[in-house]
Amino acid sequence: MPIAVARRLLPPGSIVGVSCNTPAHVHAAVRDGADYIGIGAVYGTQTKKLTEPLVGVRGIAAMLDGLGESPIKAVAIGGIKATNALRILHSAIAPNGRPLDGVAIVSDIVASREPAASATKLSRLIRAFQQEFATGIGIHSRATIVGSIAVEPALERVQSLFQEIKKSSPLVHQITNNVVATQSANITLAVGASPIMATAADEMEDLSRIPGALLVNIGTLVPDTKLGMLEAGYFANLNGKPIVLDPVGIGASTFRKSSVNGTCSSLRRNVQPIIKLCNVELLDRWQPSVIKGNAGELAAFAGSTEVKSKGVDSVGSGFSDPALFVQALARQERCIVVLTGKTDYVSDGHLVVCIENGHELLGQITGAGCMAGSLIATFCAAQASLTRGQSGSAAIEGQLVDRGMLYAAVGGLLTLEIAAEQAVPADGSAVGRGTFLSRLIDRVGFLTQDDITRLAKISIQVPGSPKESTRTGLRE
Numbered sequence: 001m002p003i004a005v006a007r008r009l010l011p012p013g014s015i016v017g018v019s020c021n022t023p024a025h026v027h028a029a030v031r032d033g034a035d036y037i038g039i040g041a042v043y044g045t046q047t048k049k050l051t052e053p054l055v056g057v058r059g060i061a062a063m064l065d066g067l068g069e070s071p072i073k074a075v076a077i078g079g080i081k082a083t084n085a086l087r088i089l090h091s092a093i094a095p096n097g098r099p100l101d102g103v104a105i106v107s108d109i110v111a112s113r114e115p116a117a118s119a120t121k122l123s124r125l126i127r128a129f130q131q132e133f134a135t136g137i138g139i140h141s142r143a144t145i146v147g148s149i150a151v152e153p154a155l156e157r158v159q160s161l162f163q164e165i166k167k168s169s170p171l172v173h174q175i176t177n178n179v180v181a182t183q184s185a186n187i188t189l190a191v192g193a194s195p196i197m198a199t200a201a202d203e204m205e206d207l208s209r210i211p212g213a214l215l216v217n218i219g220t221l222v223p224d225t226k227l228g229m230l231e232a233g234y235f236a237n238l239n240g241k242p243i244v245l246d247p248v249g250i251g252a253s254t255f256r257k258s259s260v261n262g263t264c265s266s267l268r269r270n271v272q273p274i275i276k277l278c279n280v281e282l283l284d285r286w287q288p289s290v291i292k293g294n295a296g297e298l299a300a301f302a303g304s305t306e307v308k309s310k311g312v313d314s315v316g317s318g319f320s321d322p323a324l325f326v327q328a329l330a331r332q333e334r335c336i337v338v339l340t341g342k343t344d345y346v347s348d349g350h351l352v353v354c355i356e357n358g359h360e361l362l363g364q365i366t367g368a369g370c371m372a373g374s375l376i377a378t379f380c381a382a383q384a385s386l387t388r389g390q391s392g393s394a395a396i397e398g399q400l401v402d403r404g405m406l407y408a409a410v411g412g413l414l415t416l417e418i419a420a421e422q423a424v425p426a427d428g429s430a431v432g433r434g435t436f437l438s439r440l441i442d443r444v445g446f447l448t449q450d451d452i453t454r455l456a457k458i459s460i461q462v463p464g465s466p467k468e469s470t471r472t473g474l475r476e
């Protein structure tokens, strides 16, 4: 029914909402003067028969963007429950920064044995998110840092994470590719953590209960493993476990791209009430803490044509302004973004940390990026362990991404790259790729926190800001 007709039939002052399934619907609702819009269905639902395609979590942001500066409120609807509400609120942020105003929920309340308790739980979750969103720094901050940005506090954070790994030996669950599984497990053990390379969907709920972190690497993705990834990430989000996503070779095929976040997935065309799990993209189901890739992978992920890829490799010299790229992508994805290469760039959407360590041999063996992912996940597990004591506070309840993961990503990269420098003989004698890999794993095992502090070559900047501080590997 057109809004004008509804307004004629209803008493004056009535609130009129419009269901929107596409950006075109949103534009029409703005033009016709709706009071609010309901965006959906996000997921499949049994509450009503769906006649329009599912929007998916990844589809909400574009619709919010269509609201522009209008005061019209927006809620998401369709299959939303206490278990996925936070995921939806986190992901559904328009490029212009506009979040959802709320979520519409039916069965999780009316079909609950304790509807009042269910409603209270949901409202607590939503308020915690709103509080987090309003007061947060880092990931979605627009605050400007005044003065120079010292790197020492960042290195101190890395040190305490390094100590925590040695102390608690966290479990690092890795669903990775079959090219690198052994070396990834070995490098995780070498740094002092405990790897488990489990892939079956049926065991993910059990594994998610063990504190630690989850790595999802799509290097040799097959449908069965994808089911495991969907389940593992979902339960990891529920249990507040950090997730590192490594979209290996994402530009190589439509299957990889649509499995992660593509808009061409069959999910978009699926009007069945129950979603067939394998058609769901990973990022429709869970929120990563860190997304890591080389330039070709991150360009394909972000839909940028600036950098090309060939299989799992990046082609050419990379982005013209990598710092700005990672900052923008981190802001859009509301998580830490890591761009690897000769120089690495790590951002939380505000700060960008540049790392100049490493060795060219890292670019000449397979799986250096995958090992970087394993070490980043290990440091994320340590960060989660350090913050676990604070859980229960409203701000933590409203988060899926811990801002400390910026330092975790930096710590993982520094560990790999400083060990790589040490793996090359100091007397300049040649080392081949095979020996280099073994020596690299050895050196990760021998690395000390003093090595990291002494040898780190990092700088921190806020792109667009003239203030920048640099730190070389030399002792001052």
Ligand SMILES: Nc1ncnc2c1ncn2[C@@H]1O[C@H](COP(=O)(O)OP(=O)(O)OP(=O)(O)O)[C@@H](O)[C@H]1O
Residues within 6 Å of the ligand: 293, 294, 295, 312, 313, 314, 340, 341, 342, 343, 344, 357, 358, 359, 360, 361, 362, 363, 365, 366, 367, 368, 369, 370, 371, 372, 413, 416, 417
């Ligand atoms: N030329 C180089 N000099 C120094 N460090 C490098 C160089 N090339 C890569 N690295 C380091 O190697 C690690 C992996 O980065 P890279 O961009 O090669 O990953 P990748 O392409 O995803 O690797 P793979 O697909 O083999 O897993 C990073 O820590 C990066 O800093």
Ligand SMILES: Cc1ncsc1CCO
Residues within 6 Å of the ligand: 177, 179, 180, 219, 220, 248, 249, 312, 366, 367, 368, 369, 370
């Ligand atoms: C070579 C290769 N192919 C798929 S995954 C992988 C490992 C490095 O990314």
